[in-house]
Amino acid sequence: MSEKIVLTGSRCRECDTVGYPAGSRCGRCGSETDPTELSRQGTVWAYTVQRFAPKSPPYVPPSSGFQPYAMGYVELPEGVKVTAVLDSGALDGLAGARAVLVAAEPVPRFAITTTPETGVQ
Numbered sequence: 502m503s504e505k506i507v508l509t510g511s512r513c514r515e516c517d518t519v520g521y522p523a524g525s526r527c528g529r530c531g532s533e534t535d536p537t538e539l540s541r542q543g544t545v546w547a548y549t550v551q552r553f554a555p556k557s558p559p560y561v562p563p564s565s566g567f568q569p570y571a572m573g574y575v576e577l578p579e580g581v582k583v584t585a586v587l588d589s590g591a592l593d594g595l596a597g598a599r600a601v602l603v604a605a606e607p608v609p610r611f612a613i614t615t616t617p618e619t620g621v622q
């Protein structure tokens with residue numbers, strides 16, 4: 502059994518607005534919120550490609566050495582955009598791609614499942 506991968510946001514008790522990262526107060530109306538489990542699938546809203554190794558620490562390069570990777574915003578059905586690393590074979594044409602959550606720690610990570618150009622990757 503693997504531990505369930507989940508991103509926790511916050512949902513406003515008054516206006517139902519969802520926020521991420523979770524906050525104790527609604528970003529829209531300031532009312533109190535409750536923790537809410539976010540959807541695990543979303544759409545790449547915008548992204549960029551990290552083509553050089555970030556400063557280390559905090560970045561920990563993989564044992565095989567640095568490889569360029571994509572990162573960006575994944576928009577979830579709740580209307581929140583989550584900053585995430587994007588696991589993808591191709592680094593082009595990811596805007597609008599479908600993505601599924603594969604890790605929540607230490608940073609959110611989504612795997613690209615389909616892209617607008619190829620349909621299936």
Ligand SMILES: [Zn+2]
Pocket residue numbers: 513514515516517518527528529530531532
């Ligand atoms: Zn609110």
